Amino acid sequence: MATGIKDKVAIIGMGCTRFGERWDAGAEDLMVESYLECIEDAGIEPNQIEAAWLSTCMDEVNVGKSALSASIALRLPNISVTRVENFCASGTEAFRGAVYAVASGACDIAMAIGVEKLKDTGYGGLPEFGAAGSYGVSTFCNPNLTAPGSFALLASGYSAKYGIEMGDLKKAMAHVSVKSHVNGVPNPKAHLRRAINEEAVLNSPMIAYPLGLFDCCGVSDGAACAIVTTPDIARGLGKKDFITVKALQLSLSNGEEMQFNNWDGAHIVTTTRASKKAYEEAGVTNPRKEISMMEVHDCFSITELVTMEDLHISERGKAPADIIEGFYDKDGGVPCQIDGGLKCFGHPIGASGIRMIYEMYLQLNGRAGDRQLKDPKLGLTHNLGGFPIMNVCSISIVGKHDV
């Protein structure tokens, strides 16, 4: 009987670049920047790393195929390095590779590094999916969709299902963005560090109805890195009060949303399932009470809103009320996007999952500076890759080893 990942792996070092329009840096530069912080934080030598996982998503820009870019840029000692890609869950997927390698006993110390260099496309938003991101028969029939367009679908579905006027829903969505910007202002690594108000969000130019510009996360370059080992080795390295992985779950669509008759267009099937599995793995019975803080996949304001319900923290149909009441604000019941979220960090796809864990790691270690929450115990991170109609969801829960 599988016992799950809880407390089998410790995070002993992390690093994260400043996210932003890094015109100065290529993907390799970004990897090095996050790696150097991470290995210094871990206090180990490069040759102690036995295996590594690299996550990048977009083939159109970035590092190309294989993990050679990481192995060469970081001068890794001819160890196994594996490139993984699973849409926006790619970063968490690399982390999962490293964590599972350590948990299996295959190696003592493993590393996950995620990077995405988006700002070499010449236009705003993510690289065009239609150009090369989709293959086979879907290129013949799928709309020429964009990320905001695909997630905007959720808003029409949610508004219809719960009978909420779009104007009211947009106000709740605006609060999502306002809150994240408040959180991002004091974060030196965030891309967007300006406070915005509800009026500015509501009046921002339309990108994909009903999502305005300020309902959308930024587009940034960045990298993040994590080094993991077993709790025993962590102790042997002199680590105290270290952070362990409590749960790691992935869930993928199987086509029912797109092809069967049951999906309502107002929730995400995979998040609903992955979060339940993650709570079981972590031993969480009441997430609304037990989860101290979250970094969720707020690629768009409506995504975060719906995610609050998919994570079983807000009841179905009640996320707008919770959001407006400030339940997810910095001083609310479950602070969400305490580092500013994708909204302020942007979403260099391969890096985002690890960047989220980085914030949880800082918070749990009491190293989050101006953003520090009071005594957090469990942090949840969530990624949602793809489109509401078919997607990849990853969830991690991390916490103090003794919790």
Place this chain on the structure above:
Amino acid sequence: MVGITSYGGYIPRYRLSRMVIAQNMAWLLPVIMAVAKGEKSVANWDEDALTMAVAAAFDCITGKDPKSIDGVFLGSVSLPYSDRLNSGILSTALNLSEEGVTNADFTSSLKSGTTAAISAIEAIQSGSKNNVMVVASDLRRTKMASMYEMFLGDGAGALLFGKEDVIAEFKDYYSITCDFVDHYKSRGDDFDYTWEERWVRDEGYAKIIPNAISGYLKKTGMDINSFDKIVYPCYYNRDHKNIAKKLGIDPSKIHSNMHAECGDTGSAHPLVMFISALQEAKPGDKILMASFGQGCDVMGFEATDKISDFNGPIGIKGSLANRTELNSYQKFGKFRDLIVADLGLRGEAYGNTALTTLWRNRKMLMGLVGGKCKECNTPQFPSPAICVNPDCHAVNSMEDYEFATQPGKVLVYTGDMLAASIDPPAVYGMVTFNNGGRLFCDFTDCELEQVKVDLPIKMSFRIKKKDEIRGYRGYFWKAVPQVTQ
């Protein structure tokens, strides 16, 4: 008895007032002001002669058995492919049989539609064919500030010929073929080259059509006024009337040239006018149809008793009623690629089209054929190896299921300003079909403000992709929200 067993029509929803053209372009060619009355039909940016032909053909096979069709003839001078059987694409879109069906494109003349009809009738009369569909369709690009820009409209007509349940009996025909070059287009040309109007009117329309009709009357021994409706093209209104005068036709029997409603739809136009007349015909009504293009075909029909109970197709009258004003001349210019606009870097070239994938999936991609599980009866698109129903998951259990004519409604939607589009925002979303199944697809022929969750939709065969680098035009199905319902 050989004759028409069904008809279908398609006039695109956009209408451009000729006054709008004149207001924008009369500074360059003031004479266009003289014909700046009425409106012309304008195909949407994702339509062409082929997609309009598919729309008319679908209208025509409403209530008919598509599998009984053993011939498909397509007449047009504006078909997208010059060496790829356009009527073959039409057949695949209709999900007709591939075995035992003869297809042909009739082209290079504005009488290609009537010539296709004559060929269809002769094939049936000879006994070698049973049911032949004839579709004529044209979308002719015209230069800005030209008389053609004023006169020409877009549209398609379809006639199904057979021997059973005939609603209009074929009587006879007469043809003239002569190399009268009022206009021409060479291979690779974008636009027609036209000769002086006065000559075209006096030596062309005013002589060739009367000569051909006289030839028909002589051949059949009939009197022109024994016909109840006489249909022939000529976009000069005065000359259209003069032809009737010359033939001694009672003015009440002339069918309008439809200049006011849609303009001259080219190869389709004789059929478009004829179908419009047929939609008003009573049993026993005799209708004469003539075309014009390097000669003239004249065909005579008589409505049977069956026409009184025949009402399925939308026809020309129905599609004329589905009308939205296109009030921007610039949009018209962009829709027809007459002006160069910046689509941004996102609009840059896509990869080529895998013709292997297209062939393997032709029923799915051209015909919108999905699957229905023989175990659990769940319709689904595309047709998978393993049933999507979580309580079934039967393997290799699918039978073909046509979604093209299934009614549906909007589940979720958006209007995307970021996506590269000829006519932003790109409206798309997911539709659910009332009898099961769903599809994530583009929406077309709608304004974002009109779209709502649960709004009924119909599917329409449209251009999906124009690959200018490789000269490839790809098609797929889009949802048309039924905003008028």
